[in-house]
Amino acid sequence: MQNDWIKLKEFFIYIFLFIDKTNVESITMWNLTQNEYLTLMVGVWIVILFLTWFLLWMVFKIVGYFK
DSSP states (O other), X not given: OHHHHHHHHHHHHHHHTOSOHHHHHHHHOOOOOHHXXXXXXXXXXXXXXXXXXXXXHHHHHHHXXXX
């Protein structure tokens, strides 16, 4: 059972941190600490969720015009 929790934790970490820290550092030439990297990833997820919400809002708004 403990092994399942470890696998689940690793899965969520893999999904949440979908951009590898070394890739971010090589693309941007930044030298990030772990805390800065986590803050950056939280910001990326906030932007992704906002854009998803905005896209869905626009779709429902456009569909509402045709009713």
